[in-house]
Amino acid sequence: xxxxxxxxxxxxxxxxxxxxxxxxxxxxxxxxxxxxxxxxxxxxxxxxxxxxxxxxxxxxxxxxxxxxxxxxxxxxxxxxxxxxxxxxxxxxxxxxxxxxxxxxxxxxxxxxxxxxxxxxxxxxxxxxxxxxxxxxxxxxxxxxxxxxxxxxxxxxxxxxxxxxxxxxxxxxxxxxxxxxxxxxxxxxxxxxxxxxxxxxxxxxxxxxxxxxxxxxxxxxxxxxxxxxxxxxxxxxxxxxxxxxxxxxxxxxxxxxxxxxxxxxxxxxxxxxxxxxxxxxxxxxxxxxxxxxxxxxxxxxxxxxxxxxxxxxxxxxxxxxxxxxxxxxxxxxxxxxxxxxxxxxxxxxx
Amino acid sequence: xxxxxxxxxxxxxxxxxxxxxxxxxxxxxxxxxxxxxxxxxxxxxxxxxxxxxxxxxxxxxxxxxxxxxxxxxxxxxxxxxxxxxxxxxxxxxxxxxxxxxxxxxxxxxxxxxxxxxxxxxxxxxxxxxxxxxxxxxxxxxxxxxxxxxxxxxxxxxxxxxxxxxxxxxxxxxxxxxxxxxxxxxxxxxxxxxxxxxxxxxxxxxxxxxxxxxxxxxxxxxxxxxxxxxxxxxxxxxxxxxxxxxxxxxxxxxxxxxxxxxxxxxxxxxxxxxxxxxxxxxxxxxxxxxxxxxxxxx
Amino acid sequence: xxxxxxxxxxxxxxxxxxxxxxxxxxxxxxxxxxxxxxxxxxxxxxxxxxxxxxxxxxxxxxxxxxxxxxxxxxxxxxxxxxxxxxxxxxxxxxxxxxxxxxxxxxxxxxxxxxxxxxxxxxxxxxx
Numbered sequence: 001x002x003x004x005x006x007x008x009x010x011x012x013x014x015x016x017x018x019x020x021x022x023x024x025x026x027x028x029x030x031x032x033x034x035x036x037x038x039x040x041x042x043x044x045x046x047x048x049x050x051x052x053x054x055x056x057x058x059x060x061x062x063x064x065x066x067x068x069x070x071x072x073x074x075x076x077x078x079x080x081x082x083x084x085x086x087x088x089x090x091x092x093x094x095x096x097x098x099x100x101x102x103x104x105x106x107x108x109x110x111x112x113x114x115x116x117x118x119x120x121x122x123x124x125x126x127x128x129x130x131x132x133x134x135x136x137x138x139x140x141x142x143x144x145x146x147x148x149x150x151x152x153x154x155x156x157x158x159x160x161x162x163x164x165x166x167x168x169x170x171x172x173x174x175x176x177x178x179x180x181x182x183x184x185x186x187x188x189x190x191x192x193x194x195x196x197x198x199x200x201x202x203x204x205x206x207x208x209x210x211x212x213x214x215x216x217x218x219x220x221x222x223x224x225x226x227x228x229x230x231x232x233x234x235x236x237x238x239x240x241x242x243x244x245x246x247x248x249x250x251x252x253x254x255x256x257x258x259x260x261x262x263x264x265x266x267x268x269x270x271x272x273x274x275x276x277x278x279x280x281x282x283x284x285x286x287x288x289x290x291x292x293x294x295x296x297x298x299x300x301x302x303x304x305x306x307x308x309x310x311x312x313x314x315x316x317x318x319x320x321x322x323x324x325x326x327x328x329x330x331x332x333x334x335x336x337x338x339x340x341x342x343x344x345x346x347x348x349x
Numbered sequence: 350x351x352x353x354x355x356x357x358x359x360x361x362x363x364x365x366x367x368x369x370x371x372x373x374x375x376x377x378x379x380x381x382x383x384x385x386x387x388x389x390x391x392x393x394x395x396x397x398x399x400x401x402x403x404x405x406x407x408x409x410x411x412x413x414x415x416x417x418x419x420x421x422x423x424x425x426x427x428x429x430x431x432x433x434x435x436x437x438x439x440x441x442x443x444x445x446x447x448x449x450x451x452x453x454x455x456x457x458x459x460x461x462x463x464x465x466x467x468x469x470x471x472x473x474x475x476x477x478x479x480x481x482x483x484x485x486x487x488x489x490x491x492x493x494x495x496x497x498x499x500x501x502x503x504x505x506x507x508x509x510x511x512x513x514x515x516x517x518x519x520x521x522x523x524x525x526x527x528x529x530x531x532x533x534x535x536x537x538x539x540x541x542x543x544x545x546x547x548x549x550x551x552x553x554x555x556x557x558x559x560x561x562x563x564x565x566x567x568x569x570x571x572x573x574x575x576x577x578x579x580x581x582x583x584x585x586x587x588x589x590x591x592x593x594x595x596x597x598x599x600x601x602x603x604x605x606x607x608x609x610x611x612x613x614x615x616x617x618x619x620x621x622x623x624x625x626x627x628x629x630x631x632x633x634x635x636x637x638x639x640x641x642x643x644x645x646x
Numbered sequence: 647x648x649x650x651x652x653x654x655x656x657x658x659x660x661x662x663x664x665x666x667x668x669x670x671x672x673x674x675x676x677x678x679x680x681x682x683x684x685x686x687x688x689x690x691x692x693x694x695x696x697x698x699x700x701x702x703x704x705x706x707x708x709x710x711x712x713x714x715x716x717x718x719x720x721x722x723x724x725x726x727x728x729x730x731x732x733x734x735x736x737x738x739x740x741x742x743x744x745x746x747x748x749x750x751x752x753x754x755x756x757x758x759x760x761x762x763x764x765x766x767x768x769x770x771x772x773x
Binding site: 068104107108111112115117122125126127174175176177179180183216217220221223224225228229230238287289325328329332333336338341 | 422423424426428435501503505507
Binding site: 411412415419437440442462496524531 | 661662670671673675676677680681682683684689690720740742744752753755758760764765767
């Protein structure tokens with residue numbers, strides 16, 4: 001099916017991404033990095049990878065923030081070079097990858113508007129991958145209604161807003177709730193794009209990846225809302241539900257869970273996550289988030305085992321993000337002289 | 350002691366009493382101030398040690414908090430920073446300042462309080478109407494701040510809470526430190542002023558009063574001596590006059606006696622007197638030639 | 647909108663906490679709810695890579711002399727070292743200026759203006 005035509009449009013880019021994936025840092029790289037005494041040592045090690053050109057202009061001594069900026073710049077560069085050579089529907093698929101950044105940026109802008117902040121300043125803090133049209137005219141926006149009318153309606157996120165957030169909610173609702181509602185709508189839309197519109201191998205691979213993302217959010221929202229003022233029906237409303245995700249029974253129980261114990265009981269019903277949950281409880285220096293990341297990396301690696309699908313693009317950029325996280329973590333540990341913790345990263349390969 | 354260490358007073362018994370009262374007052378004041386200074390210094394010394402301890406404790410707590418923040422960044426990403434920085438609205442954690450009195454010096458003490466602002470209470474009550482009624486103390490719990498509300502719901506919420514708690518702990522330590530530090534400055538100044546006063550009393554006022562007293566006493570002694578001398582002088586003069594008047598009286602009496610004697614019969618007196626002298630002469634002649642013990646005159 | 651609490655003239659009552667420091671430290675402290683933006687000038691100042699010493703000094707002066715609702719200023723040692731002169735020149739008691747360790751440096755009491763004073767006094771008075 002895909003095999004016949006895939007390479008005509010996407011063969012080159014898939015090869016590029018697979019090549020880029022090979023340049024990701026590996027377990028032994030992390031071991032070496034964790035031995036560093038300062039960030040200049042880190043730079044020395046990174047100079048032997050293809051990060052070298054990105055770091056060479058940074059003045060010594062290197063700072064964590066600078067390191068992070070360089071790594072992000074690299075990610076953005078990779079994304080843009082791939083995106084600029086993509087044909088539809090890969091181009092659409094790639095656009096979807098950036099929507100989470102866009103959601104973050106929009107939430108940030110919304111907060112800025114609500115706090116009457118200078119949006120020009122806020123704009124500087126937006127993630128470069130989440131930029132969208134109309135950002136230049138932001139300066140004229142003074143209220144959430146205007147933000148919606150002038151900016152949001154023209155963004156790809158507009159349907160999500162229409163689905164779950166009214167203009168009135170923009171001022172009344174907690175921005176974090178809005179963020180999660182948008183993310184829920186985004187996941188559903190992304191799932192629909194991959195499974196229904198693109199389909200094929202891409203659909204199969206991405207279904208499991210997006211479902212995992214959705215499940216992770218369900219569990220996280222449950223855990224993080226346990227001791228908050230969030231009502232249970234509001235909690236359930238934030239759960240992204242996708243076919244192939246958590247069982248209805250599990251979700252129902254999670255929606256009603258009052259404490260950690262109830263969450264653990266619900267997790268017992270789910271094969272995949274029970275193991276993650278138990279490991280998180282057993283391993284002292286590993287949180288559930290770490291377990292999720294480990295699991296996610298496993299899924300992403302598996303995506304590379306299959307050919308002729310778009311999942312590799314998604315997987316590569318998620319892996320890059322994880323690498324940025326890992327390197328920033330190591331950088332933070334080294335600058336804070338918490339050397340013992342520097343090796344506590346979730347390796348990608 | 351030169352003249353300028355003496356107060357310009359008129360030396361008199363009254364001023365002496367006054368100055369003596371002042372000296373007594375100054376001595377009492379000095380003793381009290383000295384006590385105050387000692388009390389403050391004791392407190393100050395304890396304070397210094399506490400500041401050093403607290404500072405290092407706060408540094409440790411903060412180190413932990415920074416590390417927790419790195420953990421948050423690992424899970425949530427850099428984006429959280431922007432959201433938090435933009436999300437700032439009204440301070441919900443504030444300092445409550447109280448003043449405590451140590452030996453007459455007001456020392457401020459700070460306490461961290463969480464003030465529920467309108468925005469957060471409105472939100473809480475809307476979101477949490479039933480729970481709020483059941484648990485009214487909830488909004489007063491330190492750290493129930495709206496800035497972290499639902500933050501990281503999708504990912505990293507627990508890390509954010511544990512990071513917030515770590516910073517909260519560090520902040521409490523720093524607030525305590527702020528109290529101590531302000532006390533340190535206030536006490537430092539109070540001790541300096543008190544010591545300055547003690548020294549002023551000890552080295553200037555009390556010696557000056559003492560000198561003044563000595564001066565007045567010596568002046569008074571001088572006056573007394575003058576008085577005495579004057580008395581003596583008058584007395585002597587009186588005595589001399591008395592003596593002179595007595596002498597004249599005596600002479601007058603003698604004169605009067607002589608006049609009385611002259612009126613006596615001098616001749617008969619002479620006859621009787623002559624017989625007596627002849628008898629005495631013959632007695633003297635008898636013994637002259639025979640007695641070897643008698644010297645020949 | 648709530649008003650900032652009205653303080654009685656003796657200086658007691660509620661005051662705000664200001665912070666000057668790197669982005670992470672500032673954000674961390676803001677999580678505790680100390681931040682305030684009810685006046686045009688927020689109670690926090692982020693020192694970034696391109697922030698000049700003058701800008702830090704300006705923020706410090708603003709917090710110490712031009713605002714009256716602050717009770718305490720936290721400043722990271724990195725930032726404090728860059729405006730050491732201003733900190734040494736500051737003689738006021740309220741707001742109290744407290745140096746806190748920077749996240750990427752181990753705390754060094756020898757650089758802390760207050761700690762220098764304290765340790766000098768301890769040294770002298772201990773003998």
